[in-house]
Amino acid sequence: MSASLTHRKQLDIAKIRNDFEILSENANGRPLVYLDNAATSQKPRQVLEAVDAFYLHANANVHRGVHFLSQKATTKYDAAREKIQTLLGARGPEEIILTKGCTEGINLVATCMSSPNSPLGSSERRQPYLGVGDEILLSNMEHHSNIVPWQLAATRVGATVKVIPITDSGEIDLDAYRALLKSGKVKVVGIVHVSNSLGTVNPVREMARLAHEAGAIVIVDGAQGGPHLRVNVQDLDADFYTLSCHKLYAPTGVGVLYGKKQLLEGFPPYHGGGDMVRTVSFEETTFAPLPAKFEAGTPNVAGVIGLGAAIDYLASLGAGETLAARLDSAFEKIHARERELTEYAMGRMAEIPGLRLTGTAPGKAGIISFVLESVHPHDIGTILDGEGIAIRAGHHCCMPLMARLGVPATARASLAFYNTTEEIDALVQGVYKVKDMFDREAAPAARR
Amino acid sequence: MNSDLRELYQEVILDHNRSPRNRKRLDQPTSQAEGHNPLCGDNVTVYLHSDGGMVTDVAFEGNGCAISTASASLMTEAVKGKSLAEAESLFREFQKMVTTPGEDASHPELGDLEVLAGVRDYPVRIKCATLPWHTLHAAISGVNEKVSTE
Numbered sequence: 001m002s003a004s005l006t007h008r009k010q011l012d013i014a015k016i017r018n019d020f021e022i023l024s025e026n027a028n029g030r031p032l033v034y035l036d037n038a039a040t041s042q043k044p045r046q047v048l049e050a051v052d053a054f055y056l057h058a059n060a061n062v063h064r065g066v067h068f069l070s071q072k073a074t075t076k077y078d079a080a081r082e083k084i085q086t087l088l089g090a091r092g093p094e095e096i097i098l099t100k101g102c103t104e105g106i107n108l109v110a111t112c113m114s115s116p117n118s119p120l121g122s123s124e125r126r127q128p129y130l131g132v133g134d135e136i137l138l139s140n141m142e143h144h145s146n147i148v149p150w151q152l153a154a155t156r157v158g159a160t161v162k163v164i165p166i167t168d169s170g171e172i173d174l175d176a177y178r179a180l181l182k183s184g185k186v187k188v189v190g191i192v193h194v195s196n197s198l199g200t201v202n203p204v205r206e207m208a209r210l211a212h213e214a215g216a217i218v219i220v221d222g223a224q225g226g227p228h229l230r231v232n233v234q235d236l237d238a239d240f241y242t243l244s245c246h247k248l249y250a251p252t253g254v255g256v257l258y259g260k261k262q263l264l265e266g267f268p269p270y271h272g273g274g275d276m277v278r279t280v281s282f283e284e285t286t287f288a289p290l291p292a293k294f295e296a297g298t299p300n301v302a303g304v305i306g307l308g309a310a311i312d313y314l315a316s317l318g319a320g321e322t323l324a325a326r327l328d329s330a331f332e333k334i335h336a337r338e339r340e341l342t343e344y345a346m347g348r349m350a351e352i353p354g355l356r357l358t359g360t361a362p363g364k365a366g367i368i369s370f371v372l373e374s375v376h377p378h379d380i381g382t383i384l385d386g387e388g389i390a391i392r393a394g395h396h397c398c399m400p401l402m403a404r405l406g407v408p409a410t411a412r413a414s415l416a417f418y419n420t421t422e423e424i425d426a427l428v429q430g431v432y433k434v435k436d437m438f439d440r441e442a443a444p445a446a447r448r
Numbered sequence: 449m450n451s452d453l454r455e456l457y458q459e460v461i462l463d464h465n466r467s468p469r470n471r472k473r474l475d476q477p478t479s480q481a482e483g484h485n486p487l488c489g490d491n492v493t494v495y496l497h498s499d500g501g502m503v504t505d506v507a508f509e510g511n512g513c514a515i516s517t518a519s520a521s522l523m524t525e526a527v528k529g530k531s532l533a534e535a536e537s538l539f540r541e542f543q544k545m546v547t548t549p550g551e552d553a554s555h556p557e558l559g560d561l562e563v564l565a566g567v568r569d570y571p572v573r574i575k576c577a578t579l580p581w582h583t584l585h586a587a588i589s590g591v592n593e594k595v596s597t598e
């Protein structure tokens with residue numbers, strides 16, 4: 001292991017790997033090498049125990065009962081929301097909307113922006129925020145979940161989706177972005193914080209500043225930002241920020257939508273149902289204040305409590321008096337660890353003849369996509385799987401990006417702080433095996 | 449190398465992947481169809497030339513994984529010169545072979561296509577092998593439609 005990994009402020013990886021029991025499993029008879037963290041991360045024991053403890057000792061519906069268990073469940077649930085507020089640096093818990101995933105968060109925003117807002121029973125009818133001829137700017141590297149909801153919204157109101165181009169290294173073309181903003185018609189900018197295909201960390205703060213100058217609202221897809229970066233929505237000045245919590249060491253089925261209070265208050269409700277209302281009659285229904293207004297129906301209580309435990313777990317990797325301070329210190333270590341791993345992996349992968357890295361932006365996160373000259377990514381995926389190595393092969397829900405890169409698909413290894421340089425070595429060995437099988441010319445001497 | 453993988457990526461498959469047969473566009477095909485695998489984004493176009501119910505020429509274009517490329521290549525060799533009905537019956541037999549798990553029965557009627565039998569142990573890859581066949585089937589159905597309107 002390189003000397004720089006033995007840094008004073010380092011994570012105790014052996015201890016951490018014990019918390020993630022699944023990392024010691026075998027896959028296809030080989031020790032599992034899990035490099036598909038961008039698809040979903042593994043969950044530490046502490047998260048699973050919190051979910052178990054909820055079902056074993058506190059299970060009840062939330063916000064509805066006067067009884068003991070319901071209050072216990074509600075307390076845990078509300079506490080989780082406050083932890084999320086701290087994680088994202090939001091002004092208050094009412095700016096944290098719990099969803100079932102990043103996808104739902106973006107759909108909520110796109111739907112509300114393209115729907116008229118008319119308090120039920122009143123004759124007042126406000127036009128949708130988006131209207132005919134308005135422009136929605138989305139980068140060429142967006143995930144389908146930050147494209148399709150906007151296409152649906154644009155169709156609803158007669159707006160247009162325009163593409164912010166990217167450079168060959170996989171970075172936003174900021175000059176082109178500035179030029180697009182000059183049209184005077186841009187109402188929304190959608191940008192992925194960290195690209196799930198390229199690993200690029202986008203200059204979100206700068207992009208938000210420019211968008212605001214042009215009078216547009218910014219929604220940041222933080223599905224991959226949350227796990228890798230210490231996010232502060234106020235510092236970024238994002239109007240909306242979404243998380244996909246199963247990628248953040250929490251259970252599946254939970255997402256977060258952060259939104260500026262004033263914007264969320266101006267939105268019509270998204271889903272109607274229980275919990276999101278103040279009073280209901282057939283003549284007039286009034287809505288609950290934030291965040292309940294956007295949380296119709298029974299939420300994923302256990303999942304949200306699991307998310308609270310995941311935030312606590314991350315914080316436990318750092319030190320400090322407050323949750324915010326512990327998260328600051330934990331993410332400093334996580335970031336340092338992931339940087340080391342990423343640089344090591346990028347270096348070793350770049351040595352492989354015939355391998356092209358897609359996404360080489362400086363300072364990128366640990367998401368390493370590549371293509372081999374003569375082997376389709378699916379075959380790479382299957383052969384690596386035979387070696388116990390889990391990567392993803394495909395278009396990563398980024399078909400417009402694949403078209404831009406001129407490839408049908410890529411192979412992608414995505415790292416988490418619990419990965420090791422040995423696992424990266426296994427990946428590199430595995431790629432050489434793939435090459436051996438497919439191009440007989442590949443000189444075995446090229447192998448380490 | 450994992451021995452099961454050798455079973456999947458047999459030499460014949462690797463060879464057809466390296467140098468696919470009949471990978472070209474046909475001028476004036478009787479019909480053509482496009483196939484798409486949403487999982488991996490792979491596309492294949494099958495061109496069919498038929499005359500009097502016989503496959504007189506067949507070719508494909510597209511970029512896919514080794515399994516789908518080899519399957520398309522082997523398919524064109526298998527159905528050329530056969531009747532449309534025989535091609536359809538090969539499709540059914542092929543599909544049965546790759547979707548019946550653990551089946552070790554031999555399939556002499558499938559000839560070279562049997563090298564793809566290993567796919568049945570890789571559920572996520574079965575579609576790669578059957579995509580060209582589904583596309584051929586669509587092309588043949590197109591012919592039938594045309595035939596019926598004549």
Ligand SMILES: Cc1ncc(COP(=O)(O)O)c(C=O)c1O
Pocket residue numbers: 038039100101102103104143145146192194195196221223224244245255397
């Ligand atoms: C960048 C990005 N955005 C959005 C999503 C969608 O997340 P989910 O499917 O959990 O809603 C993902 C996950 O695949 C992603 O990587």
